[in-house]
Amino acid sequence: MAVTHVTDSLLADALEEIATDVDALFDALLPVPQDARARLVEAMRYAAIGGGKRIRPLLLRATAQMYGVDRDVALRAGVAVEAIHVYSLIHDDLPCMDDDALRHGKPTLHLAFDEATAVLAGDALHAFAFEVLSDPAVRADPFVRVELLRALGEASGLRGMAGGQMMDLVAETSHFDLPTITRLQQLKTGALLAASVEMGAILGHVAAEGRTHLRGYARDIGLAFQIADDLIDREGDAAVAGKAVGKDEAAGKQTFLTLLGPDRAREQARMLVDQAVSHLADHGREADLLRAIARYIIERDH
């Protein structure tokens, strides 16, 4: 019981800290200029500050701190990953994509501003992520920076998030089997979650061959995360989720849920979390936060 209690407060504190820290760094890195770009930066700030669970920066920092990486350095890299995540939500919410009205409990960016500004703010946050990582403030060592940039580029493009989103568009009108849905989700959501863990390890100077167990952890929580998202979409409360729910069913979209049914999906998510935790078996207490994040991923309600 004592261990559970410590782990719970470890997670609660880490979630609170990362939310505060990510907001503060976005605020510092995105001052509103005194010219006609002001509206663009206000739009970027509207989308980037004050919303979201910040799971990706949390994963990155939790991994990095296992290897003694400075918290501020890990935060900078985490903000870069979060900027990619935020830009993808902005573009995903556009009328020509998911046409969503609500995000993190407030109107989506194209409704709060306008569509053209939303497209541009997404593009500017995309470039911002790469600017942050190429800045020596992350790390003077150019090899580390270029490895971070490479991991993030690969995870966000064709072989990652954007590729997965395209498969997701196609999924609305095609019949995909379970392996294809798994692949879709590994790209769409999994790649950026995995990159967060990977980038924490890169900052910790863990050689590529020493990251296998971390990759296993990341892959498993990525799929568990998506199943949890599907369950929230089906059973969640829009007020708690801060976004529209019931969308997958309305769109007739195939998901883990439609293929497995809710009971097997829930069981599968639990199994994946256990498996994720088992990848960390060689680590001691320093991996407790990663273990807690794995459990949180399927217990969250938003």
Next chain:
Amino acid sequence: MAVTHVTDSLLADALEEIATDVDALFDALLPVPQDARARLVEAMRYAAIGGGKRIRPLLLRATAQMYGVDRDVALRAGVAVEAIHVYSLIHDDLPCMDDDALRHGKPTLHLAFDEATAVLAGDALHAFAFEVLSDPAVRADPFVRVELLRALGEASGLRGMAGGQMMDLVAETSHFDLPTITRLQQLKTGALLAASVEMGAILGHVAAEGRTHLRGYARDIGLAFQIADDLIDREGDAAVAGKAVGKDEAAGKQTFLTLLGPDRAREQARMLVDQAVSHLADHGREADLLRAIARYIIERDH
């Protein structure tokens, strides 16, 4: 006369070579996958292959070759810059932005495919640019790669192209003076042209303080390029330009042309080109191609 003739054929050959080489490298780097991402990659290829003057890769390679950089290395970096340019055209052409129907003489991407695919293909080309530059195939030296990434990130984001595009949106409804229009164009078009020259110099291991004259050259041709674009928009032929013309006037948008009038604008462009060429005074014949590009920029009809 002989010199002019040599310079002309130097430019003509270089324009032809870069067009062929850029197409070939996009083709090699963007194979169509055998899964549901196929449509996304086909859209990326539709926009990236077989169109455009390839001024940015040409500038990058012409600068790099002054310092003995391998042509294929310069091409890779040039394709990264061109990917950013292409993604910006795709997003610019969207109905919520300029709502254009014609680009490089064929239907714009959102008409040839659909809006959602166009948004995603732009995003994927954006990430692709950073993937190409972080790959050791460009340069094994991580410092060079990270400097390239930094130059491109800065030129494409808030402090570059995306910032300029936002100012451009605002320009449709605000009254800007000449210094503000100049600033707008330096960000919107100039930043990426300047980054092309800068990246050529980075590949050539020219120290930042040794790039001042190249920055002067790039800044001047950037503004000349925009004035030429304004003139094409006002006086050009859509069939030759491969895109709609007369748009600025229809939108009541302020440009160099509306502020200066056509005669002074043309004179200003010529002056900028002379000034650009004068920045190269310390170079010999190895800078002939950069000189020829400067002249071409205001003589082109598309």
